[in-house]
Amino acid sequence: MSRLVVVSNRVGDPRKPAAGGLAVAVGESLASGAGGLWFGWSGQISEEAAPGEGELHMQHAGRSTLATVDLSRPDHDSYYLGYSNQALWPAFHYRLDLADFERSQFEGYKRVNRMFAAKLSALLRPDDVIWVHDYHLIPLAAELRMLGCTQRIGFFLHIPLPPPTILAAIPGHEGLMRWFFAYDLVGLQTQLDLEHFVRFIRDEARARPMGGDRYQAYERTLCARSFPIGIDVEEFQHLARSREAIETYTTLKEEYAKRRLLVGVDRLDYSKGLPHRFRAFRELLANYPENRMSATLIQIASPTRESVHAYYGELDWMPVRYIHRTWSRRRLEGLYRNAKVALVTPLRDGMNLVAKEFIAVQDAEDPGVLVLSRFAGAAEQLREALLVNPYDTETTAQLIQRALRMPLEERRERHAALYERVRRDDVHAWRRAFLAALSSEQAADAEQEVAEGHA
Numbered sequence: 001m002s003r004l005v006v007v008s009n010r011v012g013d014p015r016k017p018a019a020g021g022l023a024v025a026v027g028e029s030l031a032s033g034a035g036g037l038w039f040g041w042s043g044q045i046s047e048e049a050a051p052g053e054g055e056l057h058m059q060h061a062g063r064s065t066l067a068t069v070d071l072s073r074p075d076h077d078s079y080y081l082g083y084s085n086q087a088l089w090p091a092f093h094y095r096l097d098l099a100d101f102e103r104s105q106f107e108g109y110k111r112v113n114r115m116f117a118a119k120l121s122a123l124l125r126p127d128d129v130i131w132v133h134d135y136h137l138i139p140l141a142a143e144l145r146m147l148g149c150t151q152r153i154g155f156f157l158h159i160p161l162p163p164p165t166i167l168a169a170i171p172g173h174e175g176l177m178r179w180f181f182a183y184d185l186v187g188l189q190t191q192l193d194l195e196h197f198v199r200f201i202r203d204e205a206r207a208r209p210m211g212g213d214r215y216q217a218y219e220r221t222l223c224a225r226s227f228p229i230g231i232d233v234e235e236f237q238h239l240a241r242s243r244e245a246i247e248t249y250t251t252l253k254e255e256y257a258k259r260r261l262l263v264g265v266d267r268l269d270y271s272k273g274l275p276h277r278f279r280a281f282r283e284l285l286a287n288y289p290e291n292r293m294s295a296t297l298i299q300i301a302s303p304t305r306e307s308v309h310a311y312y313g314e315l316d317w318m319p320v321r322y323i324h325r326t327w328s329r330r331r332l333e334g335l336y337r338n339a340k341v342a343l344v345t346p347l348r349d350g351m352n353l354v355a356k357e358f359i360a361v362q363d364a365e366d367p368g369v370l371v372l373s374r375f376a377g378a379a380e381q382l383r384e385a386l387l388v389n390p391y392d393t394e395t396t397a398q399l400i401q402r403a404l405r406m407p408l409e410e411r412r413e414r415h416a417a418l419y420e421r422v423r424r425d426d427v428h429a430w431r432r433a434f435l436a437a438l439s440s441e442q443a444a445d446a447e448q449e450v451a452e453g454h455a
């Protein structure tokens with residue numbers, strides 16, 4: 001049986017509960033079958049190390065092994081802060097205006113991928129299957145191939161993939177395409193991302209369709225498919241029984257007994273559209289006065305430098321509570337369950353797991369309503385949410401009002417349909433689908449070799 005090797009920028013400890021969806025999915029894969037290896041950056045920055053150098057640490061966690069590498073300060077700044085987060089993140093979120101394509105950062109990005117490939121290739125076994133995650137590591141397979149690696153390698157992109165006209169603005173995008181073709185399988189979050197990817201490789205790399213999601217270019221064949229990521233529904237529901245979740249739930253329930261609670265939970269990032277959300281909320285209060293003295297939005301945002309101030313405040317009514325920190329998943333659970341409405345209104349998002357977490361923990365008899373941006377990947381699956389265009393704050397306010405006034409029967413119907421999908425397409429289904437596709441690609445290759453042998 002093959003061993004699974006997972007590569008991602010950050011490595012979680014799969015033994016720790018509540019480490020988040022990806023850690024759960026990865027941990028589960030690594031612990032099953034032949035065990036596994038999880039490789040990535042240690043999170044440590046070394047002030048002594050030279051660019052392209054980094055100490056490797058090996059640690060055993062149950063049946064899996066964690067292999068992590070430190071980064072030198074220049075590598076961290078150019079690969080992680082620089083090219084990954086100031087070039088690829090904004091460009092892939094359709095924000096070329098915010099992207100900075102500095103040559104030295106691009107060099108650092110390639111250098112770290114080369115260094116990771118060198119360290120990882122020494123740990124590989126011939127029948128390993130390798131699963132690489134996200135935009136930090138696009139060149140990794142090409143670097144591994146240069147070192148002679150012939151194992152199956154799959155790639156999953158957690159963020160959106162923009163249309164070819166945006167990708168074409170990235171200096172060196174031809175190289176980006178070649179990097180993708182070093183993978184056997186490229187997984188994207190949505191059908192839309194997949195369409196963009198296929199158009200990109202067909203128009204720019206003249207990739208030839210080979211049937212069944214397979215495309216050939218640069219003398220290699222890859223399979224491209226969408227695999228919408230999900231959450232661990234049971235794990236999240238299980239949190240509801242924790243003391244912290246119950247305390248949060250009860251406190252908020254008492255505090256907001258006479259109010260209508262709306263909730264937003266995001267990492268503070270421009271892609272999440274918080275200013276637009278607050279504007280829509282302000283319009284809700286201005287245009288539908290019945291919400292004054294009653295509607296309250298609790299916005300939890302993991303810290304960065306910006307700050308947003310509450311407005312419309314009165315002595316006993318503060319309409320926006322802006323909580324500038326990371327909450328534990330248990331407390332989030334208690335908050336989601338109290339909310340009448342969740343505002344998940346990113347300007348652009350690969351998937352958005354908050355939308356799915358909110359649905360997973362609602363009381364089916366009296367569920368809250370999800371207001372979801374049509375530009376979140378999740379909107380492709382969660383059609384029964386109230387879909388909004390977050391740039392249109394007036395209509396968003398109208399739909400928030402509709403959510404607040406939605407009759408019980410309609411709330412139940414919408415929730416039942418959404419819950420069904422969140423449950424079925426959970427994180428385990430996502431992992432199984434990706435790994436099955438990666439191994440069936442192996443079968444497809446063998447068939448092709450046989451066919452070519454007969455020809």
Ligand code: ADQ
Nearest residue numbers: 158229265266267300301302326327349350351352353354
């Ligand atoms: P993120 O951009 O981090 O992930 P998201 O999908 O919303 O976005 O996942 C965030 C996770 O962190 C959720 O589990 C949420 O509960 C938690 N979280 C967010 N803000 C928090 C806060 N303030 N306090 C505590 N917890 C918080 C990237 C892509 C997404 C894609 C995921 C998974 O940008 O589009 O859905 O990867 O592929």
